[in-house]
Amino acid sequence: EGRWALLDHDLSTVIFNETGRRLLGIAEVQKDVDRWINRSYKPDRQRGWLVCGLHPSDGNTYRKYAVAEYLAGYAGPPPMLRLRRGERMRRYFQPGLDDGKTFVFWGRNYNTSGIPGPERSRTWVNQPDKMLNSKNGTPHRNGQARFANLEYVYQPDFTSGDYREGIVGEIDNQVTFSFLTPYVIGATPPNDKAWGIYDDGCRNGLVLHGKATCRVSVSLDAGRTWSPPQAFKDGLDLTDLVKGRSHYWLRLGMGARRLRNTGLVIRTVCQVNVAVLPWLKDNGTIISYEASGKEVLSVGPELNLAQTYVSAGGFNQKEVILSIKPTKSVVGL
Structure with a gap:
């Protein structure tokens, strides 16, 4: 009507x-x-x-x-997952990761019932069967719904050309990897404050492992600007640079040949709405798998990232033109 x-x-x-x-x-x-x-x-x-x-x-x-x-x-990248060769992804349906006590999140820390991170005491999201014909609504229950996590562990293979699937550029003494997810990179805050995620000293969102001896930098605007170089070390935590984002470029000051025997592992942990993760069912689950052979290039939603692609005009002006030069064939826009 x-x-x-x-x-x-x-x-x-x-x-x-x-x-x-x-x-x-x-x-x-x-x-x-x-x-x-x-x-x-x-x-x-x-x-x-x-x-x-x-x-x-x-x-x-x-x-x-x-x-x-x-x-x-909320603007964000398209909900398409891309796993590079040498990369695996693990879902955690409850806060705590594999040890049950490592809380990586992005949002307000309610610390309800002693569990850090976002939660909702009244929601239907994980009890939809009780919603239809409800007489009294949802009862208050601490932690009725909490956040989930998605962990990416990427170990690029430098003994073959497989690592090139995850890079955006390389020269003799440098390799640059790119990362993009439809989820938000989380953080373990350094304190119990409600908004401690914004404080310096956050951990567990992006961590590097291995034996490389080089300098490392991060870019959040597709290589237009870079963080000050840091010395690589096993367990180097770069969370403060990428928390709350869905993308980053990681530049290593070593060529692929020298990286072969370093055992480089890049670990990124994201926060996910538990309702969007498929669950396995008791007594067996039929799993359908489809690989599209496609990947997504997102030039937003952050303005500093989009600014890299401005070719005419500008934001807050009458007109802005973004120009993108993909390295692979375009099949959709």
């Missing part, structure tokens, strides 16, 4: 009209908030969707609205 409809995933709310045949928009709800957010008002019209499905008072937020955003949301 060309009218707006409210679909509030944050408050777990949709509101049907009197007859239950049409969803209402915020402007309509606002005219009579008390009636429309009342769970006991003609509940059958809701078709099993409890009004304010998390908490009965949530609907009070509809009493006023002053902002309209179009195409709003």
Whole structure:
């Protein structure tokens, strides 16, 4: 009918009209908030969707609205995974990684029940079967939903040409690797503060292992600028340089031939919404695997990364033109 409809995933709310045949928009709800957010008002019209499905008072937020955003949301790279030869990926469905006590995350540290990191005490995301026809909404339960992790471990093979699959450039005394993920690189903060992830001294997001003897730098803008070089050492932690990002370039001041016997391992740990990870089921799971043979090049969403590709005009100007010169055939844009 060309009218707006409210679909509030944050408050777990949709509101049907009197007859239950049409969803209402915020402007309509606002005219009579008390009636429309009342769970006991003609509940059958809701078709099993409890009004304010998390908490009965949530609907009070509809009493006023002053902002309209179009195409709003969180910008990020496309949700496509790419594993390079020599790289493996492991999923962790609960905080703590393999030892159960290494917490790598990106967001507010609620430290609920002594477990660091983001959490939600009221959510349907991991109990969707209980949502339809719920009478009272979600009960408060500490840690009802927490973050998951994705660990990339990359060991490039310098004895063959396989390592070239992961690089963006090399010369006799230098190799530069690129990393891109649809997830956010996490961090173990140096303290228990709510926003300790922004403090210096974070760990476990990007760690290098091996016996290389060279200088290392990181770029977050596709090589336009670089961090001050650091001496490679086994366990070198570069988390503070890449935390909260979804990409980086890593430059090693040694050629591929000298890197052959160093046992170089690049470990990157990301935070993931547990709801987007597929689970194996009891008594067997059928797994379908498909390799597209494609990869994604993202030039955003950060402005400093996109700035590298500006060829005319500029941001905050009337026009900006980005020019990209991919090294492989383009099959989509």
